[in-house]
Amino acid sequence: MTLRDYAIRYGFIVLLLGLVAYFAIAADGFVSPQSAVFIFQSVAITGVLALGVTATLVVGGFDLSIGSVATSAMMAAAYVMVVLEQNAVVAVVVCLLIGAIVGLINGWLIVYMRVPDLLATLGMMFLLVGLQRIPTEGRSIATGMTMPDGSVANGKFGDAFLALGRHRFDFFIPNLIPVSVVVLLVLAILIWFFLEYTRFGRMMYAVGSNERAAELAGAPVKAYKIWAYVISGVFASIGGILLAARLGRGDIASGNNLLLDAVAAALIGYAVLGAAKPNAFGTAVGALFVGILLQGLTMMNAPYYTQDFVKGVVLVVALVFTFALSGRGRS
């Protein structure tokens, strides 16, 4: 391998380690188990969304609706528990169903109605941002809220549901690892294994690279594409469940920042290990990269706009790594 190959392969990891080293020196308290766990926790929600959108990127698509799926799932969880007074299990099931249904509709629009992916999921994004406000006429949902008809909603977030956001598992140190981090790690490993080691994952990459070749090799291309959007929708709804469990209420929000951070993580992932393609490991590292950056910068009192700026710089550098240095962009 030439020096250039090494740069492409390990450049981004080296950058990440350099960043950690810098913050370790510059920011007091950056290096500790709690700090490490917290970085994972801060990226858990966007990380889960990013893993989902990776699936659509693999089949050559894109999903702009993940942010609003997450916030819609959050509203749905709150609505089910607070207004309909159901338990945590029902809330989780409803959220997952919403994610799957949105994914199916996205896939149907793209595959059968031939709407370009960006436009279909953009439409879905607007639709969901509006839809999540309809049941409460634009109010956020919390226990004791007044409904549009004047009644008071008396249900509350079940303890089991809140535990998803607040319980911590012991790991050498008691009460160290939050549920959301476990969920992130489990989903990351699942989707990584699925994409790299199963025939379904392999075929999804083939569909993304050359749809006609995949079809002539006997793959049901339409089904693969729809499944990718279902995965993306379900992952986004899991992100929404974690969000609801952390906030403890249903907040009206578009989720656009979740979307942007998740997409950034997935795109940064292209540059990890010189993959130059969407991949689950890269996405996880990309999410972590953003998390470490934000944690370090916040600890050093950098205001939010410098953080956005730095996030943008990292993304641009990652894209240059992917497209210019590895030369894949041309072929």
Added chain:
Amino acid sequence: MVENAVFRVEGLRKSFGQNEVLGGVSLNLHAGEVTVLMGANGAGKSTLVKIISGVYERGGGAMSLAGQDFAPRKPAEAIRAGVVTVHQNINDGVVADLDVATNLTLDRLTGKGVPTLFNPSRVRRDAKAVADRMGLTIDLRARVSDLSLADRQMVAIARAMAHQPMVLILDEPTSSLSSAEADRLFRLIDRLREQNVAILYISHRMSDIRRLADRIVSMRDGVISGVFDTKPLDYEGAVNAMLGRKIHLDRIVAKGAARPVLTVEGLRIAQGARPISLTLGAGEVVAITGLVGVGKTALAETLFGVRRPLSGTMTMNGRPYAPRSAADAIAAGVFLVAKDRATSGIVGGFTIERNISLPFLRRMSNLAVLKRRVERATARRQIEELGIVCRSEKDEMPTLSGGNQQKVMVARWMAQDSGLFILDEPFQGVDISARRDIAAKLRASADNRATLLFVTELDEALETADRILVMSEQTIVGEHRNGDIDLERLLAEVAGGPLHSAA
């Protein structure tokens, strides 16, 4: 006639790297005459057209237009000098979202001395003048995207004619037109001929050629292989010159078929086409040949389940066979190496290993988890078998040469045993040694399956097949055993006309 040639090409040469595409082409075009240029894929037609229209720079030789030296460095220069080309892809010649009037006058919207403001009434007036001259009866306010392909083609040609060129080049203009639509195009060409335009018409369609040609020029392997200008025109001779008739020293020994594998009854693949019936047997290699656009790929895709026949039945190994998808076909043991590997075969982001395993992932996995060891072993075996030149099975496809890429495609489908192995244009863009390798491999492994090749080049059929079927007009028109072939008859069938011995 030679003296009054409007446009002359003398000894034109062009190479891309090592590869010589044009080896000294000479060609004359006369005013008021349609010269048809015939040539198989890779004969160098499109390179010639691109040099004439100023897209490529010539590598050697000379061109002259009306006695003046002609050396366009850009397409715009060629057009200004009076040589206009309508390319094969119709949509390159028109802007779909604009109306017909704007399209007809589009070239007047740019350049020097054009007023900054767009004047719709002037545009319509100019457009009307252009349309009238061409006898065009299309609504000038219609959007081009709402027009039929034929109308778009007319607009593209009329737009080209707005420059009042001396030479008009039409590159396969009827390839996506119906016969009624083509008739309208021919009337337009007749009109242009009367207006004394020199026309170079590139086509494989014998019906077009019979209708239009004043002269025929055949091209093969980068040189002119025949010029036919005495009436009546010798069409078979032209096809001959285009396909090339050589004595084959390495004639194969044709084998007979054992039990039948695939039986096709009354299969119709296009409206108005005669039904196809054929039987393919185990152990034999059958080649179906015919010109471009006679339905070879349509037949291949029908057998492979990605296209539905209009009528007819198929039987595989005695059982009814009606595949609804490629997956059905593969499950039934019918494999296809599709035409044009770049768009329908190669997965660019995958290594050789992963390209080979692609159709058989189910067979190479356990509860959906891939058995990577099996995958690697298969790839290594196939690389060995077909003599694919690479560093390892982990090489990415773009690093391979065209011939090796094609070998990977063949290796993919030979990794598992098939009942019927179909290859559509397997030798396209493949150098001669790779072609020999692939053909030898196909014949050596043919024993337990039926093998069916679709090839345009007659040579390839003669080199590989036990039996040769000829396709024309979406159906099979002839059958030959590759032992004592009556080439006269075969060529006549390819050319699609009744055999007349006067040729």
Added chain:
Amino acid sequence: MNITRRLLGKVALGLAGATILMQVPALAADKPAPFDKPGVKIALVRYLSTGDFFQAYLSGVEAQSKALGIDLRVLDSRQDAALQSDMVDQAIALGVQGIIIQHGLTESMKDAAQRAVDAGIKVVAFDVNVENPKIPQIEQSDRDLARLALEQAVKDNGDSWKAGYVYVAGIAPLDRRNETWVDVKKKHAGINEVAMFGTLDNPIANSVANQARSVLTAHPDIKVMFAPYDEFAKGVKIAVDEAALNKGIKIYSADISTSDIAAMREPDSAWAATAATNPAVVGQVSVRALAQLLAGEDPGHNVIVPPTLITQKELIDKDIKNMEDLSAKLPQFAHADVAMPAWMPNPNAK
């Protein structure tokens, strides 16, 4: 059921009678013109409308309008400054007698407001400075909000502590609250601001929680978090809980909602106090000030709705669980004695 013409007639009569009966109290009240008759037309021209605060504001406007027998038209520009300006002209064309301008940009609303005044329409503006001496400005006092919360912080913790501060510059109410924070720091040299952070990435609470966690890792010795916006406070509280520092840190904030009340009431909640103006009351005051203008009275140029301090202790002692309880059990929160001439009906009076 057999619907006869007679039955229908009875229903119609009954409905008409009910309508008349409902209007009787309004007719009977002794109010100055034009409120001696119902049907005074006013328009509410909004710039911001989504979110709990704006919902509550609208409900206040509606309640006071109903009490005065006003015919209210709501025009919502959904954060489109140009559209909002057009909507003022639309309201003029509708022939309304009064307009409430709710939020917006000075640049786009100044001229529109002047056009309305020129057309003889009475105008009041809430939370947008239209720079017009004829237009009363309704304000919730952000400086007072911050002052109340910080006074409570000094009362609870003395005047020497390390502080974390959540702030995003460029948002008018936050900027005004920031002025008070700067003053308080000047006055109490012992207050040491060790970290300043903040973001408006939505969901805001989630993003602020991530930042606050980082800040707490860097500065575990922070005693007081000043988060003068309830979304900020909610985020800080999540981070404090996650870092298990909820017994060592106190959060002081501004604004209130039902879910904020729940968060403050949690056992060992770090959220000690918040200062808030009831958005419904602000809505009522907006209508009352406009009504005064229409009746020929002068509400004054600056109509300020005073905030209320709400402490965790009060919420628990008085068993306040939601906004309704808050209005019922803290009368100063439910009603402000602003723009209340003797003839003005109180919408809260049952």
